[in-house]
Amino acid sequence: MNSYSPxxxxxxxxxxxxxxxxxxxPKRGWYWVIKNNxxxxxxxxxxxxxxxxxxxxISGNEVNIISLTAVLKFSDRLVVDxxxxxxxxxxxxxxxxxxxxTEAGRDYALRIVRVHRLWEKYLAEKTxxxxxxxxxxxxLMEHRLSHKETDLLATQLGNPLYDPxxxxxxxxxxxxxxxxxxxxxxxxxNSVGRITHIEDKPDIIYKQIYAENIHIGSQIxxxxxxQKRVVFYAEGEDFVLAPIxxxxxxxxxxxxxxxxxxxxxxxxxxxxxxxxxIAGISKEIRGESRRRLLDLGFVKGSPIKIDLKxxxxxxxxxxxxxxxxxxRNDQASKILIKKI
Amino acid sequence: MKKKSVENIISLSNNLRWQIGDDFHDHxxxxxxxxxxxxxxxxxxxxxxxxxxxxxxxxxxIVTSKIWGFPIMFLILGLILWITIIGANYPSSxxxxxxxxxxxxxxxxxxxxxxxxxxLDGFLIDGVYMAVAWVxxxxxPPMAIFFPLFTLLEDFGxxxxxxxxxxxxxxxxxxxxxxxxxxxxxxxxxxxxVVATRIIDSPRERLIAIITNNFSLCNGRWPTQxxxxxxxxxxxxxxxxxxxxxxxxxxxxxxxxxxxxxFSSWALSKTVLKGEVSTFNLELPPYRPPRFWKTxxxxxxxxxxxxxxxxxxxxxxxxxxxxxxxxxxIGDQSIAAWIINSLDGFGFLLGLNGVxxxxxxxxxxxxxxxxxxxxxxxxxxxxxxxxxxAGVMFELDSANETANILxxxxxxxxxxxxxxxxxxxxxxxxxxxxxxxxxxxxVKWTLLASILPLIMGFIVTFLVAQIWRIII
Numbered sequence: 001m002n003s004y005s006p007x008x009x010x011x012x013x014x015x016x017x018x019x020x021x022x023x024x025x026p027k028r029g030w031y032w033v034i035k036n037n038x039x040x041x042x043x044x045x046x047x048x049x050x051x052x053x054x055x056x057x058i059s060g061n062e063v064n065i066i067s068l069t070a071v072l073k074f075s076d077r078l079v080v081d082x083x084x085x086x087x088x089x090x091x092x093x094x095x096x097x098x099x100x101x102t103e104a105g106r107d108y109a110l111r112i113v114r115v116h117r118l119w120e121k122y123l124a125e126k127t128x129x130x131x132x133x134x135x136x137x138x139x140l141m142e143h144r145l146s147h148k149e150t151d152l153l154a155t156q157l158g159n160p161l162y163d164p165x166x167x168x169x170x171x172x173x174x175x176x177x178x179x180x181x182x183x184x185x186x187x188x189x190n191s192v193g194r195i196t197h198i199e200d201k202p203d204i205i206y207k208q209i210y211a212e213n214i215h216i217g218s219q220i221x222x223x224x225x226x227q228k229r230v231v232f233y234a235e236g237e238d239f240v241l242a243p244i245x246x247x248x249x250x251x252x253x254x255x256x257x258x259x260x261x262x263x264x265x266x267x268x269x270x271x272x273x274x275x276x277x278i279a280g281i282s283k284e285i286r287g288e289s290r291r292r293l294l295d296l297g298f299v300k301g302s303p304i305k306i307d308l309k310x311x312x313x314x315x316x317x318x319x320x321x322x323x324x325x326x327x328r329n330d331q332a333s334k335i336l337i338k339k340i
Numbered sequence: 341m342k343k344k345s346v347e348n349i350i351s352l353s354n355n356l357r358w359q360i361g362d363d364f365h366d367h368x369x370x371x372x373x374x375x376x377x378x379x380x381x382x383x384x385x386x387x388x389x390x391x392x393x394x395x396x397x398x399x400x401x402i403v404t405s406k407i408w409g410f411p412i413m414f415l416i417l418g419l420i421l422w423i424t425i426i427g428a429n430y431p432s433s434x435x436x437x438x439x440x441x442x443x444x445x446x447x448x449x450x451x452x453x454x455x456x457x458x459x460l461d462g463f464l465i466d467g468v469y470m471a472v473a474w475v476x477x478x479x480x481p482p483m484a485i486f487f488p489l490f491t492l493l494e495d496f497g498x499x500x501x502x503x504x505x506x507x508x509x510x511x512x513x514x515x516x517x518x519x520x521x522x523x524x525x526x527x528x529x530x531x532x533x534v535v536a537t538r539i540i541d542s543p544r545e546r547l548i549a550i551i552t553n554n555f556s557l558c559n560g561r562w563p564t565q566x567x568x569x570x571x572x573x574x575x576x577x578x579x580x581x582x583x584x585x586x587x588x589x590x591x592x593x594x595x596x597x598x599x600x601x602x603f604s605s606w607a608l609s610k611t612v613l614k615g616e617v618s619t620f621n622l623e624l625p626p627y628r629p630p631r632f633w634k635t636x637x638x639x640x641x642x643x644x645x646x647x648x649x650x651x652x653x654x655x656x657x658x659x660x661x662x663x664x665x666x667x668x669x670i671g672d673q674s675i676a677a678w679i680i681n682s683l684d685g686f687g688f689l690l691g692l693n694g695v696x697x698x699x700x701x702x703x704x705x706x707x708x709x710x711x712x713x714x715x716x717x718x719x720x721x722x723x724x725x726x727x728x729x730a731g732v733m734f735e736l737d738s739a740n741e742t743a744n745i746l747x748x749x750x751x752x753x754x755x756x757x758x759x760x761x762x763x764x765x766x767x768x769x770x771x772x773x774x775x776x777x778x779x780x781x782x783v784k785w786t787l788l789a790s791i792l793p794l795i796m797g798f799i800v801t802f803l804v805a806q807i808w809r810i811i812i
Contacts, residue, residue: 006809009689013802026611128544128618159357171354281366289619292541294369296621302373308400308624311409312508315517317624324400326504326622328511 044143045074045082046091047112051142053092053101054109064097107174114170115150116142117163122153124164125287132207134164135200164286166197166216166250181252184222185230185243192221192259195234197250205248212239213333217283219260220251235336236265265339267318268332270306276337278302278320285334297321298335396626400501409505416498417524420489424528425562428482435480439473463663466732471659471709474733475651478708482559483644486528491639494521495630503622513602514609515552516545517622523549523601526556527594530768531647531775533558538779544616548605550776551789554768555601557594560707564763565590567711571743572756589760597764600796612788647771654705654770662702662713663731666720677721690798691758691805695721695749700762705770709733710763715742718749754808758801765797 023031052071056063065083069076083099086092091105101109119138123129129137145153151172154160161177163169168177181196195218200206214234223238224231230246232239241249264279280300281293297320298304307324308317317326327335402408447469451461493499499521507517518540526533533553540546557565569589574582665675673681680694687693699713712733724745736742767790768776777786 004688006806010803010806010810013806126617127615129615133614159354161357288617291365292619292621294366296623297373299366299370299373301370307397308404308504310404310504310507311406312505314508314511315504315620315622317504317622324624326507326517326624328507328620331620 040074040078042082042085045072045078046086047108047143048072048074049079049082049086050091050101050105050109051112051116053099054106054113057101057106063099065099068099110170110174110176111147111150112142113176114154114172115145117167117169118150118153118157118160119145120163120165121157121160121169125157131164131210132203135203135206164216165200166195179250181250183247184220184232184241184249184251185225185246187222187225187251187253189222189225191253192219193251193253194219195249196252199248199250205245208245209241209249212241213330214239214249215282215284215334219254219262219264221262233262236269263338264336266333267304267327267335267337268329270304270332270337270339272306272309275303275305275340277340278304279336279338282334282336285331289331293335296323296325303340304337399627400624403498403501404505413502413505416493417502420486420493421527423489424482424486424559427485428559431481431484432477435477436474439477440470444470444473459667462667462731463660467659467661467663468656469659470733471655471662471706472652474709474712475655475706476648478563479560479651479706480644480648483529483532483647484640486559487532487639487643488636490525490528491635491643492630492632495628495635497625497627500622500624504624507622509602510605513606514545514613515548515602515605516540516542516620519545519549519552519605522553523556523598526553526558528559529643529647530554530556530558530772531650532643534772534775534779535643542617542619544609544613544618545620547613547616547780547785548608550779551608551785551792552601552604554772554789554793555597555604555764557597557764558707560769561763562590564707564711565593565760567739567742568756568760568763571739571746572751572753575743576753593760593764596761600765600793604792604796650771650774651706651769654774655709658702658705658709659733662709662716662733665702666716666731674720676717680717680721689805690762690801691754691808692762692801693750693755696755696759696762700766704767707763707769711735714749715745718745722748724748754805757808758804761804762797762801765793765800767791767794 021029023029026032049068049072052068053063065080068083069079072079083092086105087094090102091108092099093102116138119141120134123134123137124131154169154172159171160169166179168179170176179197181193184195187193195214195216198206198209198214198216218234220232220234222230222232227243230241230243232241267276267278270276278298278300281290281298285293302320304318304320306316307319308326310316310326315326315328316332317324318332403412444465447465448461451465500518502520502524503517505517506520510517510519519537521539522533522536525536530553533556534550537546537549537553540549566586569586570582573589574586577585665679668675670678676698679698683694683697687695687697695714695717699710699717703710703713712735715735716731716733736745767773773786773790776789777783780786
């Protein structure tokens with residue numbers, strides 16, 4: 001205890017804490033970075049190249065080696081090396097300097113897309129991870145699952161058709177449904193449609209859409225659309241978006257005869273002493289939560305009203321089927337009602 | 341041939357699946373409800389139930405109102421804790437008198453009459469018997485008061501309203517409103533609090549409630565807090581204020597525990613637990629008059645006796661260990677003294693000492709025996725007069741005598757403050773650890789729940805000790 005001094009002890013403690021923080025902080029901690037870098041191999045790079053080519057083929061953009069190396073987060077040398085090997089294996093081909101997929105390459109790419117979207121579906125249905133994390137986690141997982149495991153996963157999820165963002169999931173035969181609809185930013189004023197897809201890339205835009213509380217499956221009507229902003233009406237509320245954000249939302253224009261009346265609103269907008277009937281549960285409530293709500297009687301047509309408000313305003317208790325059930329406001333915003 | 345038809349069926353089913361879309365679960369539930377309500381309309385007549393419901397909603401309006409909701413809640417929970425702490429004193433002292441002052445000497449003289457060797461008599465009577473007797477005397481009365489009261493409230497239907505009132509605060513830290521109940525239950529006993537988390541049906545929130553339950557100051561720790569606060573904190577202020585000062589110190593520790601509970605709930609839900617499924621809904625059942633005797637009976641059998649039994653099973657070997665380490669010598673010192681010496685350096689760094697750390701190690705089975713163990717070990721290593729001999733735990737009737745022994749053991753105000761902090765922030769007792777394992781069936785979560793509070797305790801006491809030494 002001769003050399004002990006509380007100041008030194010504190011100093012050593014803080015240096016240690018900072019070290020541990022740098023090593024293990026989420027995502028950018030040195031430990032994770034090193035661990036992830038060790039995992040990068042040719043398979044990962046090959047699959048990422050295929051996926052990038054596939055997505056650009058769908059959207060009709062041309063890809064050359066320069067744009068490829070710019071987008072992928074690997075060293076240029078590694079990418080060029082892998083591309084060389086891929087042409088030999090006939091997964092991709094060069095037309096001049098434009099890169100495109102061969103038949104075999106497209107099959108492989110579809111398989112990766114299938115794993116990615118199935119895994120997102122799995123995360124949405126069976127785990128509690130936040131929406132904004134699904135994409136990154138699926139990016140890691142798509143390189144790991146084998147053919148057999150993927151089919152097993154699909155069976156367990158009940159062979160889903162769409163991933164939670166609304167993208168179609170390829171079948172194990174490599175068939176894929178076409179995504180119907182157009183970008184929200186391209187719609188004319190007063191057109192009515194249903195949101196079928198919300199793009200999860202880039203992160204920044206997805207987070208904005210997420211924060212606006214916009215749901216897949218909502219029926220919308222465009223109110224205003226110009227260079228500065230896109231305004232649309234859905235479920236009793238007006239939503240204002242920048243055109244660049246609106247471009248990431250896909251809307252399927254509805255035929256006249258399937259347009260539902262616009263008197264639906266969200267349960268969160270119900271006021272004390274108002275009566276309403278349940279009109280449905282949004283697609284955004286999934287898995288266990290959705291089943292629980294259905295079990296409790298939140299089904300189309302059930303009458304509902306507010307029973308109690310908690311002292312802090314959230315949650316509220318709703319009287320449904322003769323029972324008082326408390327729901328949080330963010331859940332209530334995903335249940336649709338028709339006010340009486 | 342056969343294989344081909346199987347393939348046909350599979351491709352047909354795939355096709356159909358594409359056609360029916362993914363809404364069919366919803367339609368199914370709707371259909372079932374439609375059928376059910378038709379049957380209800382035909383079969384059930386409703387008439388006089390309406391009146392019953394009115395009374396319910398009147399009570400609800402008051403207990404969840406903006407003005408009265410929180411005061412009523414704090415009043416009721418405070419009252420229950422107060423009745424428990426005050427009410428348990430008398431039966432506890434009667435039991436302690438019976439087990440420790442009467443039966444213990446009787447057993448000792450019986451043992452010497454039949455010529456039992458000293459080591460067997462010490463091991464069985466001073467070690468095993470003492471620990472078990474102590475745990476029963478200190479643990480049984482508060483639990484026998486607290487659990488029935490709490491269960492009565494539960495049976496009446498008030499507790500779901502507490503969860504409803506507090507949910508927003510818990511939501512902020514990623515937890516479930518019902519955690520308010522398991523936390524309150526933890527003030528009685530952490531093991532019972534962990535069992536009570538069964539009412540939380542969302543997996544993530546339930547794990548949060550289990551792992552953070554230990555931050556509720558349980559019945560086994562209240563007496564430690566009160567004793568230390570009376571001796572050391574009460575002594576810093578003028579004697580007219582000493583009662584107030586020590587009471588506020590204890591309440592302050594309990595509130596600090598709630599703060600740590602919220603903080604670690606938040607941290608857990610953002611890191612290791614974020615992948616667990618999270619759902620929320622809370623049913624507010626109608627009130628009903630509690631079935632008094634049935635409730636008292638079941639809460640005594642289900643909660644009190646089960647917890648007590650687990651505690652006894654763990655306390656017996658602990659008593660044996662305490663006696664053995666104080667009576668077996670290696671070289672010229674007992675094992676206890678060796679361990680204390682080697683822990684002294686680390687203890688000093690935390691503002692504690694080796695005796696306290698060793699006491700917390702051997703007293704993992706029950707927080708109730710920490711103070712008796714500290715007293716016994718202090719007498720053992722300092723060699724001052726007092727106590728009943730090596731390995732025999734004891735407690736003193738007057739706080740003054742206890743203070744003298746502790747001060748002779750080198751305790752300062754810093755030691756006292758840090759013992760109070762460490763008593764709040766250390767691993768759960770073995771009964772609770774075992775219960776956590778039973779409930780989660782997972783070694784991983786059990787380890788996390790055991791180690792997390794200990795690490796927090798080390799960090800907090802370390803920081804307090806260093807800053808204290810720099811400033812004072």
